[in-house]
Each structure stands twice: as structure tokens, then as C-alpha cells.
Amino acid sequence: MREVDIVGVGITPFGKRRDTSLRSLAADAMTAAIADAGLVAGDIGLLVSGNAMAGVLTGQEMIRGQVAATEAGLAAVPVLNVENACTSSSSAVHVALAAIRSGMYDTVLVCGAEKMTGLPTQTVLDAMTSGADIERIPEVTRELTGTDKVESFFMAVYAEMTRAYQERSGATPEDLADVAVKNSAHGALNPNAQYRRALSRDEVLAARLVAPPLTTLMCSPIADGAAALVLRAADRGNSGRAPVRIRACALGSGVPGAGAPAIPLERRTAEAAYAEAGVGPEDLDVVEVHDAASPNELIMYEELGLCGAGEGPKLLASGATSLGGRVPVNPDGGLVSRGHPVGATGCAQLVELVTQLRGRAGERQVSGARIGLAENAGGYLHPDPAACTVTILAGAGA
Known part of the structure; x- marks a missing residue:
């Protein structure tokens, strides 16, 4: 089986980010992860985007990942959107891993993001x-x-x-x-x-x-935030950036x-x-x-x-x-x-x-x-x- 490493990570501060949009949170995390990997946007073969509730909370039911990708300068990258409740972004990692192990992609960016504040708590x-x-x-x-x-x-x-x-x-x-x-x-x-x-x-x-x-x-609080990972096939090299094997x-x-x-x-x-x-x-x-x-x-x-x-x-x-x-x-x-x-x-x-x-x-x-x-x-x-x-x-x- 093809070995896969995490070669870059990015995360935003978590909390009540009322003046920051979902797309901006995601873009910040993705940009940080790509930089941490020592790569550029053109190195990314696929983006797998995890989000649970934007459709209900913001009305952005479709193409959530494409919207974030555009904000991050990744508009030409193919996107898969994953929703799986609280496991949305770990499920996105599962999908990304399968994509690389299959040989179809060498480098995949995964992002999980959510914007929960700015609405009544009961909503x-x-x-x-x-x-x-x-x-x-x-x-x-x-x-x-x-x-x-x-x-x-x-x-x-x-x-x-x-x-x-x-x-x-x-x-x-x-x-x-x-x-x-x-x-x-x-x-x-x-x-x-x-x-x-x-x-x-x-x-x-x-x-x-x-x-x-x-x-x-x-009890866990209502929060805004995003985190991202760059997954890369081990046979493609890791740019010397301390890879961690999945x-x-x-x-x-x-x-x-x-x-x-x-x-x-x-x-x-x-x-x-x-x-x-x-x-x-x-x-x-x-x-x-x-x-x-x-x-x-x-x-x-x-x-x-x-x-x-x-x-x-x-x-x-x-x-x-x-x-x-x-x-x-x-x-x-x-x-x-x-x-x-x-x-x-x-x-x-x-x-x-x-x-x-x-x-x-x-x-x-x-x-x-x-x-x-x-x-x-x-x-x-x-x-x-x-x-x-x-x-x-x-x-x-x-």
C-alpha cells in the first residue's frame, strides 16, 4: 500500500470570530498548511473540504469548499465537499488518504472549517x-x-x-x-x-x-475556526518538512x-x-x-x-x-x-x-x-x- 505523510499543517485561533467569515477562516488555515509544507498552490492536486453546518446556518448548502478555495487562491484545484457531522474533517482525511493510496493524486489538501457564532444560541x-x-x-x-x-x-x-x-x-x-x-x-x-x-x-x-x-x-462551547493538513505520497518527497506518517x-x-x-x-x-x-x-x-x-x-x-x-x-x-x-x-x-x-x-x-x-x-x-x-x-x-x-x-x- 502506498505510504502517505502529513507534510504541512495550519490552524486558526478558535473562538468567537464574529467579524471573520467561514471562507476567510478556511483560507487562512489552508494557506498556512501549504506554506508549512514548503509547497505552492500549484502543487495541490485535490482539496477535500469538511464542513457540517454552513448549509443550515448560512444558507451556503452547496460548493462550500469551492468558495473557500477561491478565497485561498486555489480556484483551479478540484474540490470534494464532505459532510459527516462532527467527523466531517476527519472523514475528509479518510477520503484524501484513499485518493493518494489509489495513485490518482500525489498531494491533497484537507480543510475543516465551521462558523457558528453570530446567531442566537438556540438557532x-x-x-x-x-x-x-x-x-x-x-x-x-x-x-x-x-x-x-x-x-x-x-x-x-x-x-x-x-x-x-x-x-x-x-x-x-x-x-x-x-x-x-x-x-x-x-x-x-x-x-x-x-x-x-x-x-x-x-x-x-x-x-x-x-x-x-x-x-x-x-460542555464544549459554540466556536468558529478552521484547521488544515497537506497529505502527500511518501514517494513524492516531503520538502524536508518533518513529515508525519499516517x-x-x-x-x-x-x-x-x-x-x-x-x-x-x-x-x-x-x-x-x-x-x-x-x-x-x-x-x-x-x-x-x-x-x-x-x-x-x-x-x-x-x-x-x-x-x-x-x-x-x-x-x-x-x-x-x-x-x-x-x-x-x-x-x-x-x-x-x-x-x-x-x-x-x-x-x-x-x-x-x-x-x-x-x-x-x-x-x-x-x-x-x-x-x-x-x-x-x-x-x-x-x-x-x-x-x-x-x-x-x-x-x-x-
């Missing part, structure tokens, strides 16, 4: 529900909450997942808060994070309840209702990625997980095999997943502190891993990082997420 939360089966939302909402209407459908989903996890693991409210505390400390070291202030456990627990037991400081990029889809397998989608996808990469959880040095709600990080420790069933709180308390620990998780602050502009998140996770594996993460650098994993899930089919991508990267010498 954005309602738009997010299009990541679920619209016809089943009333039924699922009643099953999860016993009511017909909730403030945030997805936080209601995460709240139910959290309560179920507490029942089987014994996780306490303090354990849940401590995930947010850890990641806020990491985010404070990330110049591109939306929130750069370390929080205390008391602050997290005292924040307003969104969907019990989740408080606002355990060892695996597994994409899975969920199963709704009673037909869903007993093994969660995230674990199924991770097992496929481990098999493709020829590594296991014991080989990982740094991990990014989809903590749209902080307690989901504890669940992912177990689904990714970082610890045994019910041992997530113990692993967190040991310091193993903090910077300086055995396998730091979300060193960039994760979705809750770094921010979660939905279509950008998958690429942003991989930008962080590349930065870590190159040894260029500054104050948040994971010492000796050689192999990294990113887990990015999106949408909801009840009980599975709609989609999940698990990507494994390896730095030089790994």
Missing part, C-alpha cells in the same frame, strides 16, 4: 440536531429524558451516557469535573484555544446545569436501534485502526479524544483500551492522562477548552498530533512523543454515534 443548537435522525428526535428525546423538549439534544444524549457510565463505574461528580479541570490546564498552554484559563473543581461543579450531571463548564485512518458508521452491536462504535473503529497500524493502546504516547462533554473522555479511556472497564476515573486520578503523565490525553485542551467548531474539530485534533510528533508544541509538548491517536465521533443514531474516525500517526523513527 445553533437546533441546527446541531440535524446530526441525528430528524424523524426519531421526539422518540429518542422522550426515551432519554422523559420529556418532549430539551435545551440541547446532544447534551441530553451525553448526559444520559454519563449517568449510565456513573452507574457502571462509580464515577463521581468530582471525577467528571476533574476531566474539565485537567483539560483547562492544558488549554491554558495552547495559544489557539478558545479558553485559556485553568479552572478549579469547585468552579466546574458550581457552573449552571445544562443537563444533569453536566454543567456548562463540562499509519491508519479507520472510519465507522453507527447502527440504530436494537440492531446495534454490543461493542460501541468507538471501540469497533479503534480496533480496526489498531489492526491497520500494527500497534496497540500500549504503544500510544499522546491521544486526542472527542470530549464534546468532559465525561466522554473517561468513557473513551476505556473504549480505546487505555485502561480496563470502570477504571477511567482511576486512570485520570493517577495523572497518567495529564501532561507529564504516561499517555497525555487532549494536550491542546480538547473540545471543551480548545473549542468545537464542528467541521474543524477532526482536522484540529490531527494538527495537534502532528505538532506533538514534530516536537513543536512548546509548553504543552509531550516528551518523546512518537505515536499518536485521534478519536473523532459525530452525530447520533441511538445508541451508536452516526460516525467515528480513529486516526493513528507516527513521527520520525516510530
